[in-house]
Amino acid sequence: xxxxxxxxxxxxxxxxxxxxxxxxxxxxxxxxxxxxxxxxxxxxxxxxxxxxxxxxxxxxxxxxxxxxxxxxxxxxxxxxxxxxxxxxxxxxxxxxxxxxxxxxxxxxxxxxxxxxxxxxxxxxxxxxxxxxxxxxxxxxxxxxxxxxxxxxxxxxxxxxxxxxxxxxxxxxxxxxxxxxxxxxxxxxxxxxxxxxxxxxxxxxxxxxxxxxxxxxxxxxxxxxxxxxxxxxxxxxxxxxxxxx
Amino acid sequence: xxxxxxxxxxxxxxxxxxxxxxxxxxxxxxxxxxxxxxxxxxxxxxxxxxxxxxxxxxxxxxxxxxxxxxxxxxxxxxxxxxxxxxxxxxxxxxxxxxxxxxxxxxxxxxxxxxxxxxxxxxxxxxxxxxxxxxxxxxxxxxxxxxxxxxxxxxxxxxxxxxxxxxxxxxxxxxxxxxxxxxxxxxxxxxxxxxxxxxxxxxxxxxxxxxxxxxxxxxxxxxxxxxxxxxxxxxxxxxxxxxxxxxxxxxxxxxxxxxxxxxxxxxxxxxxxxxxxxxxxxxxxxxxxxxxxxxxxx
Numbered sequence: 001x002x003x004x005x006x007x008x009x010x011x012x013x014x015x016x017x018x019x020x021x022x023x024x025x026x027x028x029x030x031x032x033x034x035x036x037x038x039x040x041x042x043x044x045x046x047x048x049x050x051x052x053x054x055x056x057x058x059x060x061x062x063x064x065x066x067x068x069x070x071x072x073x074x075x076x077x078x079x080x081x082x083x084x085x086x087x088x089x090x091x092x093x094x095x096x097x098x099x100x101x102x103x104x105x106x107x108x109x110x111x112x113x114x115x116x117x118x119x120x121x122x123x124x125x126x127x128x129x130x131x132x133x134x135x136x137x138x139x140x141x142x143x144x145x146x147x148x149x150x151x152x153x154x155x156x157x158x159x160x161x162x163x164x165x166x167x168x169x170x171x172x173x174x175x176x177x178x179x180x181x182x183x184x185x186x187x188x189x190x191x192x193x194x195x196x197x198x199x200x201x202x203x204x205x206x207x208x209x210x211x212x213x214x215x216x217x218x219x220x221x222x223x224x225x226x227x228x229x230x231x232x233x234x235x236x237x238x239x240x241x242x243x244x
Numbered sequence: 245x246x247x248x249x250x251x252x253x254x255x256x257x258x259x260x261x262x263x264x265x266x267x268x269x270x271x272x273x274x275x276x277x278x279x280x281x282x283x284x285x286x287x288x289x290x291x292x293x294x295x296x297x298x299x300x301x302x303x304x305x306x307x308x309x310x311x312x313x314x315x316x317x318x319x320x321x322x323x324x325x326x327x328x329x330x331x332x333x334x335x336x337x338x339x340x341x342x343x344x345x346x347x348x349x350x351x352x353x354x355x356x357x358x359x360x361x362x363x364x365x366x367x368x369x370x371x372x373x374x375x376x377x378x379x380x381x382x383x384x385x386x387x388x389x390x391x392x393x394x395x396x397x398x399x400x401x402x403x404x405x406x407x408x409x410x411x412x413x414x415x416x417x418x419x420x421x422x423x424x425x426x427x428x429x430x431x432x433x434x435x436x437x438x439x440x441x442x443x444x445x446x447x448x449x450x451x452x453x454x455x456x457x458x459x460x461x462x463x464x465x466x467x468x469x470x471x472x473x474x475x476x477x478x479x480x481x482x483x484x485x486x487x488x489x490x491x492x493x494x495x496x497x498x499x500x501x502x503x504x505x506x507x508x509x510x511x512x513x514x515x516x517x518x519x520x521x522x523x524x525x526x527x528x529x530x531x532x533x534x535x536x537x538x539x540x541x
Binding site for chain 1: 445446447448449452466469470471472474475478479482
């Protein structure tokens with residue numbers, strides 16, 4: 001709600017994706033150049049392999065007043081700056097899926113042409129979608145492994161939690177909703193108390209009680225190491241893909 | 245440990261050749277081979293014998309136990325009620341305290357817990373606490389927690405020695421001389437333990453404080469996690485605790501028959517006396533997995 005819909009212009013080759021924009025009250029077009037002419041802050045949200053062509057197309061219309069933000073996974077600031085006029089203010093953004101419910105985790109890195117003003121603008125705009133932090137570009141792939149893909153790890157965990165409950169006799173739908181709320185509540189406590197998760201975990205464990213018995217099972221299954229492996233694998237894959 | 249003057253302490257053992265005996269004598273502790281004499285001259289009695297011997301000791305000294313005596317048993321798995329039961333045939337209200345300590349008392353860094361029996365007063369507990377606090381940490385607990393304590397801090401030093409041996413191996417593998425590796429490993433654990441005890445922070449936080457992003461430590465920790473390090477430690481504490489309960493159960497049912505004890509030992513027990521010492525614990529026997537082949541703990 002930071003920017004009025006009428007100030008937003010979205011461009012796409014076909015109408016397929018534009019309906020959603022129109023429904024929110026945004027203007028739409030099929031012409032990329034029009035976006036550059038009408039707007040100062042430009043988000044590039046194409047698939048990575050299409051991006052170079054789009055950059056070629058809009059390059060003539062890019063000026064020193066523009067702020068270009070790329071969401072394309074694996075396309076480095078170096079590449080972006082190479083394909084745009086020298087000195088263009090470029091930033092690179094990596095969001096995650098829950099941005100659509102305003103509970104996203106986003107990181108961005110700035111190119112050599114972008115200054116404090118641009119960073120502050122981006123951060124201020126995007127904070128309405130969740131957590132938004134500026135990082136060195138090298139953290140972007142790690143963010144992918146942690147939070148971009150991380151959302152899927154959570155879904156997997158939630159599914160397993162629910163399945164456990166179903167095994168013990170609870171209906172699936174209810175189990176699923178409770179699983180989700182459990183994750184939401186735990187995450188909220190972490191964010192709001194700022195306490196170390198190990199401490200929060202200890203707070204839940206009464207001596208000899210149910211929780212510590214369950215945690216022992218998780219430790220036996222080396223859950224921690226497996227999760228670390230997952231983050232590492234996704235990060236490494238992001239790095240590999242970027243080089244392609 | 246400076247809490248009690250040595251001449252106020254009397255130690256008793258059937259076998260006077262043992263090194264512990266000369267050690268105690270050097271400290272200025274009174275020595276005797278008669279348990280009965282010990283009981284007569286003391287107020288606080290530490291029973292520092294292996295658990296199967298306890299019933300024999302209690303039979304022997306029972307008649308001399310008076311209301312003033314505080315009987316402290318360090319025998320693993322021997323319940324307060326079993327001691328009270330045995331003594332009540334001699335003394336109507338025997339004061340019994342059960343305690344569980346660990347080997348590092350010898351360097352005054354012991355971990356001791358105690359539970360007070362039916363007729364032991366708060367002051368009696370506090371007296372024991374004062375004595376044992378001179379050799380480390382000491383606190384009161386409910387008796388039903390003592391086997392968990394055994395699993396954690398009773399057996400704990402053994403887990404630490406195993407870890408230290410392995411850490412030293414790691415150091416040696418990477419090029420350190422053995423002695424230095426052992427010294428550094430021990431100091432690392434000592435330092436970490438001290439940091440934790442002196443800090444308000446959670447061990448998880450202290451761990452994070454050591455792990456710089458992408459650094460050496462976090463790589464190493466990943467290996468530990470992959471190996472299920474945490475669950476192994478949980479398993480160990482659990483196994484020790486469960487085994488303690490098993491032994492306690494066996495002892496309660498008096499399943500350990502006299503036949504399990506060496507005949508020569510039994511004779512000595514009947515004629516002279518098994519050891520009964522009232523010393524600030526210089527060495528305490530904790531575990532009874534093996535048959536009591538030594539006469540003194």
